[in-house]
Amino acid sequence: MIHERRSAILQMTSAVLDAARELLREEGFVEILPVILAPVTDPLRHTTDRAVVAAYGQQWHLTRSMIFHKQAAVRVLNKIFSLSPNIRLEPAGWGQSGRHLFEFVQLDLEVREATRDDMLALGERLLVHIVERISESCIKELALLGRELSEIRAPFPRIPYREAEERYGDGFEDHVSVRAEGPVWIVDFPVEVREFYDREDPSRPGVLLDMDLLYPAGYGEALSGGEREHEPHRIQNRIERQGLDPTLYGSLLEAAQAGLPPSAGFGIGIERLVRFLGGLLHVREVRLFPRVPGEPAAM
Template sequence: MIKVEKQIGTKTEVLQISSELISEMGQFLRREGFIEILPVIISPITDPLNHSVLDASIDYYGGKYSLTKSMIFHKQLAVRTFPKIFIFSPNVRLETDDKSSTGRHLIEFTQLDLEIRNAKRDDILDLIERMFVDVFKDIDDKFGEIVRKMNPHFSIPSIPFKRVKYLEAYEKYGPDFESILSKSATEPFWLIDIPIKEREFYDRLDGDGKTLVDMDLIYPYGFGEAISGGEREYDYERILYRMGLKGNKPEDFEWYLEEVKKGIPPSAGCGIGVERLTRFVCNLKSVAEARLFAKVPGKMSI
């Protein structure tokens, strides 16, 4: 067993655990054959998101860079070079102040982004479940006493995780179904087959024309969404079709579409919020407690 010096103090303990979570996730993925690439901080293209945020862009020599909301497009392009990639990617999403009290939102956060060439959704589900078990065992080994002091519900999740279909849950519980299911759950579970209107154009449309081959991982005990991901659209004409359905302007994604014309492979992947994972493991009230220099929506911070 590796000896880890554990200092006294809640913030110090949380940061030690967060550091270990990051380290072990990276080590697990390397053992799985992944290569870590450097993050993209600014780019002419970034995730359009399925909800509005304030503009975060920089004018530069007559052009415009956007601060990265997620590296979704860069991940698709990166797997042309290497079949399995991951990034600890800083994301900037200038959320409106109505999200200041959710406990789940920051305007600056870090996401473990991963992508696999020629993968299917089931490949990602299996990978993430095994990674969570590995990482939680590591945390239990090195910080078990401290974690249980903060989080009496902490346990190693059993696999496979339960899968819940979005539309079936919506029909049974109504629009607040995700919160209801999260509060009643005692282990993480997958929310799958999310309707097309709830996601962006890059998630692959299923054969039914209504739902996507994607998923969210939901934490139990009311902690909510942990992970979003799925299979990607990769055909140029199909991407244009999906943009039309979402009302996205192709000219806003010119750089991406030019690369798609050259060819991108089928892929699947996901993004994992590091602060949300730390919050769940340590039973924190807010993701703002999961890092130094946290920036809550609607507030200024150093």
């Protein structure tokens, strides 16, 4: 029975990847290979230890996300996506959340000249398509897992960050997710809680043109993204406002000086998506060889 359950989850994961690729290719996306090591990676705004390898006279960061590489890639291609392994050495206690692995895969995508509204619509199309495909192609797997997938319909509700914070206080994401009957967008994050590459709304200083999607029933964050800062002076200013060392992001600033196009995108965690679709207790069930914060691994 254990192997049957594991097999069902792996079959569902494969079907999720097929469905995601199907929709994105229909919409003109090109899949690119992921970046595993880089001189610079996503700084993130939450507690994460650095994972660094010294080689060839240089320090290489294990990828936390492909954000900077996506911005550079859309200089060449209009629409790109990658199934990107991420390493995030987060606090050991986070392993009990059911949502955290320190090695996981993101479906990371970016679109040149796109807006946040474009990404909200794309995120909805993608999730609706995946749920439809899994409901059709994974009937036996869902039955074995005891999961009945409900239809989801777009558009999803949108709640401004400050409104959710006023209603539920700190950690409101869990409250919203538990109470939601379907996926819910959180939009308009304040500039101080997100990374410097998320674009500040020129007409609303201090407010970002970004978004998170929350799954219903307490499954938590699904995806995160938005519009990107692409002008060198704005990137430099945001780096300095966050108290970061601009020299650490020299390659990004050089790319911006050479010309980064306006773009928007998001990343959606594959393991969390399968956890939601399968009604699983923990994302560890999605991986044959899970890397859970605070837990030893046999292989």
